[in-house]
Amino acid sequence: MARETWARHAAHEAAVFGLPAVLIYRQMHAQAIDASAPGFVGFNRFAHGRNLAGPGYEAFKTPNADTLYSNAYLDLTGGPVLLEVSATNGRYFTANFLDMFGNATNISARTHGTSGGRFLIATTDWGGEVPDGTTLFRVTQPYMWILLRIEAEDDRALPVARALQDRFAIRSQGQTGTRRAFPRPGSLADVTSLLTVLDWVVENAGVRNSERALVHRFRGLGVGGPLSVAEALDDPRTLAGARQGLADAAMVIDRVKRQKSADAGGWRETFDPGRYGHNYLFRSGIHSLGTGANVRLENFSFTTFSDAEGQVLDGSRHEYVLRFESPPPSEFFWSVTVYDLRTQELVPNAQGKYLVGSNTEGLKIASDGSVTIRLSRRAEGPNAIPVPEGPFYLALRAQGPRRELLDGSWRPSPVRKEQR
The missing domain is CATH 2.60.120.600 (Domain of unknown function DUF1214, C-terminal domain)
Known part of the structure; x- marks a missing residue:
């Protein structure tokens, strides 16, 4: 009974901490990893949405309906990439960089104006030379999501906005990233799947130093430790507790989402x-x-x-x-x-x-x-x-x-x- 109680609390914490990473990983898997997925383009390439979001928009929930979206997932395990930002001549844009936990920063009309430029996207531990005429832009993880938004006030603006999309480009610098085994995501209600994806993110994208003690508590569930998630949840008591902990977390998160x-x-x-x-x-x-x-x-x-x-x-x-x-x-x-x-x-x-x-x-x-x-x-x-x-x-x-x-x-x- 003690194992079940411990697993319930640990899985609750892990789900609250890790849900954003699991959601973003699911999007990354469909676009950059699973070659059989309809929207697959691979890493370090933009997938452009050519129309304003409407009902059934699949990339994510609660989308804007007054910007065109482009998505790219970066793999910087082999080194930086070059982002070429188009001049938009006064039209609003933002290249929203998000790490695997959804922490954001921007290259945008607000931060850099609308005249365009070249940006070298590099992790904080990279120490190479920055090419002339290029601005260094640091990110915290080797796997990043760029969510590019370009203002399109209505359908009549689409030709201009689409042309701008095509002038945003990601250029690799000749290096090859480290190939890793990527787990296939399952249902968000499946605790084994959720913890397996979270374990991958913790091991391959990392967490902040201030979060290491928290994440260490998940090792008994197979996250960031010597046991795999499957091995940890092979114990029936641990599995039962983890399932209940995930259900608890889902209920609390839903209430937070709706709170006034x-x-x-x-x-x-x-x-x-x-x-x-x-x-x-x-x-x-x-x-x-x-x-x-x-x-x-x-x-x-x-x-x-x-x-x-x-x-x-x-x-x-x-x-x-x-x-x-x-x-x-x-x-x-x-x-x-x-x-x-x-x-x-x-x-x-x-x-x-x-x-x-x-x-x-x-x-x-x-x-x-x-x-x-x-x-x-x-x-x-x-x-x-x-x-x-x-x-x-x-x-x-x-x-x-x-x-x-x-x-x-x-x-x-x-x-x-x-x-x-």
């Missing part, structure tokens, strides 16, 4: 996703809602699952109105997007419309400077967004937040039921 903030009206500020420190529960909650979160200086975001009365947003029961006294203050653009609560995906609708924002054609701003957005299944007019016939949530994003967002003097108003 202290702000009135249910809007939850996502604090600083991409810089989680040691708040592993917050990190897992963010990643279970959607991987690829950016730092707040790049993308200041809020989510809400409820209206001003604390009731779950539900398109089968109500229509809603969201009124901002002034538009969200941003250097580049802002948007409010609707997602289905069950699938965490964009909502299919006849109009093919998923958001309202500063780039919305015909957006109406009142004479007092306010912006009113209507949320209904009919969604008539430029300031309206279709909602599903069931529970949904909203994401508000401001790309390049201004001071009023950063210092807290601007906050979104609550979503209210439309009075008929």
Whole structure:
């Protein structure tokens, strides 16, 4: 019984700590490792999404619908790669670098302007020569995810945005990475699969020095130790405890994902996703809602699952109105997007419309400077967004937040039921 209790607690901790790594590894495996997968391109190559995200978008949950996405997974075990950044001539872009645990940093319009450049992407232990005309950009792990976003305000902007995608390129420097055995990921509810992937990440991508003591506690489950996960879980008591620990963690992470903030009206500020420190529960909650979160200086975001009365947003029961006294203050653009609560995906609708924002054609701003957005299944007019016939949530994003967002003097108003 003691082994089962220990395994339950250890697996709970391991799942809370490791879920982001498992989610990102699953994406990496499909694009860079599994040659039979539909979207396979291999390491150190971009896979470009040529259309704006819509319902059924597969790469990750809760996607933007006003940027084109490109994804690349880097293998730096053989040395650095060169990233060529296209000049975008004022159009917003961000190359969001994420390690295997989702910690983020950027090469973007905000950090480096829109004139383009060449960047040598190298781990912190690399000590070679940097070519002339090239900027050294350090990353913390030999396996990294680049999530490239390029602004595309609507379908008419796609030719320009696609041309820019093609001018972003990754060049290897002639070296070959170390080939390792990559485990095939299974169900997130399978504790053996989850721990096996986490063990691979710990051994091959590494953890911060400050996390080594924590990870050492998982050795009895086969993570980072002499036993394999299969050997550790061959004991029935350990397996039973680990299964329950994973179920416990999944329940807690789901609650964290949905919890409301202290702000009135249910809007939850996502604090600083991409810089989680040691708040592993917050990190897992963010990643279970959607991987690829950016730092707040790049993308200041809020989510809400409820209206001003604390009731779950539900398109089968109500229509809603969201009124901002002034538009969200941003250097580049802002948007409010609707997602289905069950699938965490964009909502299919006849109009093919998923958001309202500063780039919305015909957006109406009142004479007092306010912006009113209507949320209904009919969604008539430029300031309206279709909602599903069931529970949904909203994401508000401001790309390049201004001071009023950063210092807290601007906050979104609550979503209210439309009075008929």
